Amino acid sequence: MKMVHRRYSLPLMLRLAIGLLLSLGLALPVQAERIRDLASFAGVRSNSLVGYGLVVGLEGTGDQTTQAPFTTQSLSNMLSQLGITVPPGTNMQLKNVAAVMITAELPPFARQGQKIDVVVSSVGNARSLRNGTLLMSPLKGADGQIYAVAQGNILVGGVGAQAGGSSVQVDHQAAGRISGGATVEAEVPLQLGMDGTLELQLDEHDFDTAQRAVTAINTEFGMPVATALDGRVISLQAPSDSNSMVRFMARVQSIDLTLGEGPARVILNSRTGSVVLTSAVTLRRAAVAHGNLSITIDSNPQVSQPNPLSGGETVVVPNADITVSQQGGALQMLETSADLAEVVGALNALGATPQDLMSILQALKEAGSLRAELEIM
Numbered sequence: 001m002k003m004v005h006r007r008y009s010l011p012l013m014l015r016l017a018i019g020l021l022l023s024l025g026l027a028l029p030v031q032a033e034r035i036r037d038l039a040s041f042a043g044v045r046s047n048s049l050v051g052y053g054l055v056v057g058l059e060g061t062g063d064q065t066t067q068a069p070f071t072t073q074s075l076s077n078m079l080s081q082l083g084i085t086v087p088p089g090t091n092m093q094l095k096n097v098a099a100v101m102i103t104a105e106l107p108p109f110a111r112q113g114q115k116i117d118v119v120v121s122s123v124g125n126a127r128s129l130r131n132g133t134l135l136m137s138p139l140k141g142a143d144g145q146i147y148a149v150a151q152g153n154i155l156v157g158g159v160g161a162q163a164g165g166s167s168v169q170v171d172h173q174a175a176g177r178i179s180g181g182a183t184v185e186a187e188v189p190l191q192l193g194m195d196g197t198l199e200l201q202l203d204e205h206d207f208d209t210a211q212r213a214v215t216a217i218n219t220e221f222g223m224p225v226a227t228a229l230d231g232r233v234i235s236l237q238a239p240s241d242s243n244s245m246v247r248f249m250a251r252v253q254s255i256d257l258t259l260g261e262g263p264a265r266v267i268l269n270s271r272t273g274s275v276v277l278t279s280a281v282t283l284r285r286a287a288v289a290h291g292n293l294s295i296t297i298d299s300n301p302q303v304s305q306p307n308p309l310s311g312g313e314t315v316v317v318p319n320a321d322i323t324v325s326q327q328g329g330a331l332q333m334l335e336t337s338a339d340l341a342e343v344v345g346a347l348n349a350l351g352a353t354p355q356d357l358m359s360i361l362q363a364l365k366e367a368g369s370l371r372a373e374l375e376i377m
Helices: 010-023 069-081 207-221 242-253 340-348 354-367
Strands: 032-034 039-041 047-056 097-106 115-122 133-140 146-153 159-163 166-170 175-184 197-202 226-228 233-237 256-258 265-269 274-277 286-289 293-299 302-304 315-317 320-326 331-334 373-376
Touching (some): 133 175, 197 207, 207 256, 265 354
Antiparallel strands (some): 265 274, 293 320
16 A cells, blocks of 8 residues: 655644644643632731821921811810810910821731831821821721720821922822831731631632632542632631641642633723723624814904004904814724734724723623623723
């Protein structure tokens, strides 16, 4: 039998190779992410704290007490607590004191004596908190209980100067930060796995991600320890003692999870004109007409001057030229695009500005051509 050798072109060989890989169920490697970057355990969260206080030691940049009377009232109350009595009716004109609000985040598992950062922001009309010192102020949680006490020197990043009626300022100076400026005085009770279960909450609800996480966790432990309750919450069977539970939680967080393609989403920022598209966005065939209407008003005043010795007055007569022009709005064909690069190329072919592109994308969504979820910020 005579053997016949055929020579295949390179594209055909590539197609055959890809077809063979697909028939064998092989896929190109996909970047995996750790579960710690996609989810968190229920109850392991921070708590917001807020407080009110006074900043002293300012260089004449504090509150104007005539316009911020609460600053004087707060100072009088603080002085009375320190044993100093201010006579009623005293006009306290203090330019080196400012009333402020203090905010902080109490991290999970925080213990008494731990230091946390605080942000100090002016409440009144203080121009700057630079070189100021925050006096001892309690920080309360949503339940009204005191969880931390703040005090310390404020670090302000901005700078400003004024002289002779002129001023210059770089960045905001009415707010600053104190690193380690608050001391935790009370702990938030947190008991995990008391009933033998833990809840793992995904940052974004997605049934596909939840199912992939359940499969990866059960594969890692070799037994069914994870169960998906819905598209966000996964129930875990946790060990009884605390030491084993910590090892269990650390092991779960370190599991690599191979994700599928995310949802098709187009995000429009109406304030900045930014347009962001995910890789799953596709377009169906559509025709778009795009044109701009521009109106130009040009003021050209004319001076009317009387003849010599006529006794008339010189007057200025307004004269405005108004021009209305409209660019061509020919139909542009958008071909079916299944790749993000093709979608971007098709939209760029319209020659539209980001603001106009927002209107075009909204119209494409209404027409059913844009196959994506549209989100306007």
